[in-house]
Amino acid sequence: MRKLANLVSELKPSPIREMLKIVAELKRNKIDVIQLSTGQPSLPVDKEVLDELIKVFLNDPIKVSSYTPTGGIRELHEAIVADLKIFGKIDVNLNEVVVTEGATEGLLLTALALFEKGDEVVMMDPSYVSYPHVTLIAGAKPIYVCEKVEEGYQPNLERIKEKITEKTKAIILATPDNPTGRVIREEIAKGLIDLSIDHDFWLIIDEAYKHLIYEGEHYWFWRYANARERTICVNTFSKDPAMTGFRLGYIYGPSEVISAIEKIKQYTTLCSNTPAQIAAIKYLQPEVKKRILEYTLRIYKARRDALYNAVKEKLPEVKTIKPEGAMYMFVNMENVLRKLNMDDYQFMIELVKNKHVAVIYGGAFGPESKNHIRLTFVGENEERLRKGVELIREFIDERK
Amino acid sequence: MRKLANLVSELKPSPIREMLKIVAELKRNKIDVIQLSTGQPSLPVDKEVLDELIKVFLNDPIKVSSYTPTGGIRELHEAIVADLKIFGKIDVNLNEVVVTEGATEGLLLTALALFEKGDEVVMMDPSYVSYPHVTLIAGAKPIYVCEKVEEGYQPNLERIKEKITEKTKAIILATPDNPTGRVIREEIAKGLIDLSIDHDFWLIIDEAYKHLIYEGEHYWFWRYANARERTICVNTFSKDPAMTGFRLGYIYGPSEVISAIEKIKQYTTLCSNTPAQIAAIKYLQPEVKKRILEYTLRIYKARRDALYNAVKEKLPEVKTIKPEGAMYMFVNMENVLRKLNMDDYQFMIELVKNKHVAVIYGGAFGPESKNHIRLTFVGENEERLRKGVELIREFIDERK
Numbered sequence: 001m002r003k004l005a006n007l008v009s010e011l012k013p014s015p016i017r018e019m020l021k022i023v024a025e026l027k028r029n030k031i032d033v034i035q036l037s038t039g040q041p042s043l044p045v046d047k048e049v050l051d052e053l054i055k056v057f058l059n060d061p062i063k064v065s066s067y068t069p070t071g072g073i074r075e076l077h078e079a080i081v082a083d084l085k086i087f088g089k090i091d092v093n094l095n096e097v098v099v100t101e102g103a104t105e106g107l108l109l110t111a112l113a114l115f116e117k118g119d120e121v122v123m124m125d126p127s128y129v130s131y132p133h134v135t136l137i138a139g140a141k142p143i144y145v146c147e148k149v150e151e152g153y154q155p156n157l158e159r160i161k162e163k164i165t166e167k168t169k170a171i172i173l174a175t176p177d178n179p180t181g182r183v184i185r186e187e188i189a190k191g192l193i194d195l196s197i198d199h200d201f202w203l204i205i206d207e208a209y210k211h212l213i214y215e216g217e218h219y220w221f222w223r224y225a226n227a228r229e230r231t232i233c234v235n236t237f238s239k240d241p242a243m244t245g246f247r248l249g250y251i252y253g254p255s256e257v258i259s260a261i262e263k264i265k266q267y268t269t270l271c272s273n274t275p276a277q278i279a280a281i282k283y284l285q286p287e288v289k290k291r292i293l294e295y296t297l298r299i300y301k302a303r304r305d306a307l308y309n310a311v312k313e314k315l316p317e318v319k320t321i322k323p324e325g326a327m328y329m330f331v332n333m334e335n336v337l338r339k340l341n342m343d344d345y346q347f348m349i350e351l352v353k354n355k356h357v358a359v360i361y362g363g364a365f366g367p368e369s370k371n372h373i374r375l376t377f378v379g380e381n382e383e384r385l386r387k388g389v390e391l392i393r394e395f396i397d398e399r400k
Numbered sequence: 401m402r403k404l405a406n407l408v409s410e411l412k413p414s415p416i417r418e419m420l421k422i423v424a425e426l427k428r429n430k431i432d433v434i435q436l437s438t439g440q441p442s443l444p445v446d447k448e449v450l451d452e453l454i455k456v457f458l459n460d461p462i463k464v465s466s467y468t469p470t471g472g473i474r475e476l477h478e479a480i481v482a483d484l485k486i487f488g489k490i491d492v493n494l495n496e497v498v499v500t501e502g503a504t505e506g507l508l509l510t511a512l513a514l515f516e517k518g519d520e521v522v523m524m525d526p527s528y529v530s531y532p533h534v535t536l537i538a539g540a541k542p543i544y545v546c547e548k549v550e551e552g553y554q555p556n557l558e559r560i561k562e563k564i565t566e567k568t569k570a571i572i573l574a575t576p577d578n579p580t581g582r583v584i585r586e587e588i589a590k591g592l593i594d595l596s597i598d599h600d601f602w603l604i605i606d607e608a609y610k611h612l613i614y615e616g617e618h619y620w621f622w623r624y625a626n627a628r629e630r631t632i633c634v635n636t637f638s639k640d641p642a643m644t645g646f647r648l649g650y651i652y653g654p655s656e657v658i659s660a661i662e663k664i665k666q667y668t669t670l671c672s673n674t675p676a677q678i679a680a681i682k683y684l685q686p687e688v689k690k691r692i693l694e695y696t697l698r699i700y701k702a703r704r705d706a707l708y709n710a711v712k713e714k715l716p717e718v719k720t721i722k723p724e725g726a727m728y729m730f731v732n733m734e735n736v737l738r739k740l741n742m743d744d745y746q747f748m749i750e751l752v753k754n755k756h757v758a759v760i761y762g763g764a765f766g767p768e769s770k771n772h773i774r775l776t777f778v779g780e781n782e783e784r785l786r787k788g789v790e791l792i793r794e795f796i797d798e799r800k
Contacts, residue, residue, distance in 0.1 A: 002569075002600045002630055005516040005538065008660040017470050017666055024469070044461035054454050061444035065645045069424070070417050101501060101647075104670040112537065116405040133667040137512065138405065139539065169402075200402045230402055245465045245674030247501075260408040266417055267533040270504040273673045274645030 010136050014129050015364035019348070023358050034388040036307075036375040037358035039178065039327055041242040043299070045279070046292050049241070052282040053275055064275050071262045072099025072250070073277045079284035080250055086286055087211070090222045095255045098262050099272045102249045103208045103236035107172075108134045109268065110232050110251065113260040114202055115140035119169035124155055125366030126330060128178045128206060140169065146368045149319045149332045153180035157191040164199050171196065174206035176213055179365050179374040180330040181304075181323020189219040193227045203231040208249075209326035211240040211293055214301045216324045222252070229254050237276070239327070240293060241283045246276035300327070306382035307375060310389035315396075327378040330362070334371045340399050344370045350399075355391040410536050414529050415764035419748070423758050434788040436707075436775040437758035439578065439727055441642040443699070443778075445679070446692050449641070452682040453675055464675050471662045472499025472650070473677045479684035480650055486686055487611070490622040495655045498662050499672045502649045503608045503636035507572075508534045509668065510632050510651065513660040514602055515540035519569035524555055525766030526730065528578045528606060540569065546768045549719045549732045553580035557591040564599050571596065574606035576613055579765050579774040580730040581704075581723020589619045593627045603631040608649075609726035611640040611693055614701045616724050622652070629654050637676070639727070640693060641683045646676035700727070706782035707775060710789035715796075727778040730762070734771045740799050744770045750799075755791040 019037045026033050057064055071077070077094050084092045100106040107130045115121060115138035123131045125144035132142035145160050147153045155173060171192060175184035196203045203221060210218045221231045232253035238244040251261060265271075283289055307329055308322050319332040337347060344361035352358050362372025377385060419437045426433050457464055471477070477497050484492045500506040507530045515521060515538035523531045525544035532542035545560050547553045555573060571592060575584035596603045603621060610618045621631045632653035638644040651661060665671075683689055707729055708722050719732040737747060744761035752758050762772025777785060 002602055004656070004660050005512065005514055007516065008513055008663060011663055011667065013663055014470075014666040017670075020467075020469060038467070040467055042462070045465040047461070050457050050461055050464075054457055057450050057454055061447070061450055062442070063645075064450075065445040065642055067420075067438070067440055067644050069420060070414075101669045101673075105668060108668050112405065113408055114405055116407065130667055137664070137667060202402055242465055244467050245463075245671075247669060247671070247673045256404070260404050263408060263411055263413055264537070266414040267411065267530055267537060268505060268508050268668065269501045269647060270417075271645075271647070273501075273647045273676065275675060276673065 007137065011133055015360050016129065019352070019358050019360060022352055026352070026356060031356055033352070034357045034384050034391065035379045036377070036385070036388050037360050038376060038379060039239070040244055040379055041239065041327070042379045043242045043296060045241065045243050045246075046283070046288070048288055049279050049282045053279045056278050057275070064278065066274060068271045068274050068277060070266050070271045072097075072272060073281070076277050076281050079281050080252070083284045083289070084252065088220045088222065090220055092222070092252050093255065096258055097250055097252050098258045098265065099277065100249045100251060100265070101247045101269050101272055102238055103206060103234050104130060105269060106234040106236070106249045106251045107131065107206070108137065109261045109264055110204055110234060111135055111138040111140070112264050113257055115169055118167060120165060120167040121169055122160060122163055122171045124173050126179050126362065126369040126372070127172075127366055128174055129364055131172050144366050144368065147180065149321060152321050153177065153182040153330065154185055154188055155192065157188060157195070160195065164195065168199060168201045170202035170204050172204040172206070174208065175219060176209040176325025178209065178326055179328045179360070180321065181326045181328050182321060183213060183216045183324040184219050186219055189221065190224075193221065193224060196230050197226060201230070203227065205231060205233045207233050208236045208239055210235070212297070212300060212327065213325040214297070214304055232257055237280050237283065240296060242296070243276065243279060243283070246273065246279060248272055248276040248280055300378050303377045303380075303382055303385060307377040307385045307389065310386045314389045314393045327376050329375045329377060331373050331375060332371060333362075333373055336396055337371055340396065344373060348373065351392065351395050355395045357388045357391045407537065411533055415760050416529065419752070419758050419760060422752055426752070426756060431756055433752070433756045433758055434784050434791065435758045435779045436777070436785070436788050437760050438776060438779060439639070440644055441639065441727070441778050442780065443642045443696060445641065445643050446683070446688070448688055449679050449682045453679045456678050457675070464678065466674060468671045468674050468677060470666050470671045472497075472672060473681070476677050476681050479681050480652070483684045483689070484652065488620045488622065490620055492622070492652050493655065496658055497650055497652050498658045498665065499677065500649045500651060500665070501647045501669050501672055502638055503606060503634050504530060505669060506634040506636070506649045506651045507531065507606070508537065509661045509664055510604055510634060511535055511538040511540070512664050513657055515569055518567060520565060520567040521569055522560060522563055522571045524573050526579050526762065526769040526772070527572075527766055528574055529764055531572050544766050544768065547580065549721060552721050553577065553582040553730065554585055554588055555592065557588060557595070560595065564595065568599060568601045570602035570604050572604040572606070574608065575619060576609040576725025578609065578726055579728045579760070580721065581726045581728050582721060583613060583616045583724040584619050586619055589621065593621065593624060596630050597626060601630070603627065605631060605633045607633050608636045608639055610635070612697070612700060612727065613725040614697070614704055632657055637680050637683065640696060642696070643676065643679060643683070646673065646679060648672055648676040648680055700778050703777045703782055703785060707777040707785045707789065710786045714789045714793045727776050729775045729777060731773050731775060732771060733762075733773055736796055737771055740796065744773060748773065751792065751795050755795045757788045757791045
């Protein structure tokens with residue numbers, strides 16, 4: 001019978017993409033929107049990287065227009081392996097790396113390679129929006145474990161333990177985190193590794209923001225020998241090099257998982273975009289990357305501080321943490337929403353319509369995360385970030 | 401328990417990708433390989449298209465590095481709609497189009513949107529390798545219907561009817577076809593539409609090669625009003641504009657299917673590569689596209705003729721058809737393989753090892769298509785195509 005698959009109604013449209021449409025509509029009407037909603041860096045791709053790409057376009061048009069091997073160009077694999085050695089002090093083999101269309105395809109491929117009907121996948125509430133959806137696409141069931149502002153949005157090992165069953169196939173989480181900006185603490189990461197060994201499940205670590213850390217350090221799971229055989233790390237070139245529109249990322253993990261992922265990728269996207277792979281090779285040259293990271297971190301840290309200070313000053317009734325990494329601040333709005341008699345979704349819609357400030361409602365990141373909003377701090381300069389918070393204040397006061 | 405999903409063992413590695421690896425290995429050893437195996441055009445992306453792209457890289461680096469809407473840039477949708485009007489004389493609405501990472505993601509998304517456990521999907525034997533695999537990823541079952549060289553590899557309506565059951569969710573096929581190069585005849589296309597109405601299933605038409613036709617005409621299913629609500633057409637920019645490495649394509653179909661596909665795409669690749677979309681907009685300018693098509697068709701037709709004539713002359717014992725479209729010739733090698741006491745896979749492996757001619761074994765395209773090989777005629781010039789066939793002759797004679 002001619003109908004859509006049930007999967008279609010199980011999936012929710014991404015709130016970030018939904019907001020992009022609203023913003024695009026406002027912009028079409030020449031309205032200036034303060035964007036605290038997308039994960040889109042406002043910095044362009046580095047000029048040295050673009051120049052390299054243009055050179056290849058001019059000198060070798062056949063190269064840029066040809067398929068690459070499904071798992072990616074060999075020199076890119078070599079550059080990724082060298083990069084992980086320099087920045088993570090970890091040894092990864094060439095057959096433990098596969099190139100993907102951003103972390104989005106990375107998460108999908110990991111899910112298809114590991115999950116199936118009957119499996120349960122433990123994820124934090126809040127979590128990045130892709131995790132429950134790729135779990136559903138693979139036929140498995142998302143199991144949420146609440147993270148709390150009072151605990152600095154750190155994963156709570158006790159609450160996680162309560163949700164582990166014989167069906168638990170994996171735990172998936174991001175560090176630094178989207179949407180909370182928290183960086184996982186070492187003892188909690190080690191606790192997760194121990195759990196995964198005791199109960200024999202996979203750990204899937206979303207490292208999209210591993211280079212965007214303003215205080216503290218990234219916890220590299222692969223530094224721990226007993227974690228390697230069970231840990232898959234999903235990465236992207238969308239964030240620190242801002243190559244968002246190039247749609248490129250990579251996964252490193254145990255070789256049998258990587259080769260399964262490569263097999264599946266033949267039927268999801270065949271291979272990744274060739275120019276993007278050429279650009280990534282350039283970005284991964286140590287001196288290029290160090291220069292770009294230094295510049296980017298300086299700007300993003302100042303923006304993080306500006307947003308955090310503005311929220312502390314202008315919105316004293318909300319609860320949040322100072323994000324140590326990533327691009328986001330997750331704000332518990334319970335006190336505000338109760339007074340306004342609104343839910344988080346309504347708040348988001350009314351705010352963008354009335355004050356032209358775009359945020360994302362918390363409920364999009366997990367059922368217990370309603371009553372929050374997510375603010376992005378990398379997409380606007382410091383002045384506009386402060387202006388955005390002032391407009392949120394105005395909006396609340398006018399509604400009271 | 402920590403193991404891979406069963407899906408992984410259900411999928412077979414793509415033979416084309418497997419051959420790419422063998423060829424890459426030979427090339428690393430400085431061996432010249434005549435490539436009759438990939439669907440990679442040997443023409444570069446057009447200079448006017450690349451120049452446009454370079455201009456945007458230089459003038460608007462933020463634009464090229466930003467996400468686009470999930471379904472694609474609006475101007476690209478507009479260009480696709482205009483293009484379908486010019487070349488297909490069909491009216492497609494903007495909400496009936498979605499942009500994808502090549503036809504590969506197009507086929508995956510279509511499968512995820514329509515198929516699920518319990519469904520049967522009818523496909524031809526031979527079929528492009530993605531069809532059974534995306535069917536399996538979506539949890540459904542591929543059902544093969546044999547096409548025969550004696551029937552010009554046209555779909556046989558009687559044999560198709562025998563395979564239709566209450567579980568039939570769709571028929572999927574390509575025209576012009578990969579791997580046979582046949583262009584579907586109008587009365588057979590109409591027969592398929594009638595069947596799809598009588599039994600209420602979807603028609604999925606892979607139009608990757610719709611502009612690469614050397615004799616006859618493409619059958620546009622969407623010209624028939626009663627076919628529209630049930631026909632999804634999957635397209636790519638990899639073939640006629642040779643933008644293979646850019647990984648871009650599009651689907652047009654009923655709006656409810658397109659919006660389901662757009663929803664799923666948020667969790668497969670989020671959005672397509674931005675520079676590729678900019679290049680595609682340029683390619684779709686009517687005068688640019690007409691100029692490129694004219695040039696490309698002239699070269700490919702001469703190559704098709706060269707390969708066909710060489711096979712007729714040098715391999716009189718094989719059976720095949722003169723491909724009216726696409727990039728491939730599908731050759732029934734029954735007589736040869738019987739004498740050599742080899743199967744098609746062995747033939748492929750021994751041929752590339754001994755004579756450095758890369759072909760694809762027929763069994764990769766369907767269980768009944770063993771005893772065939774697929775030859776690509778666009779990847780080498782006429783002289784090398786003839787040389788390739790001569791080497792196949794030599795190989796056969798030396799083995800007899």
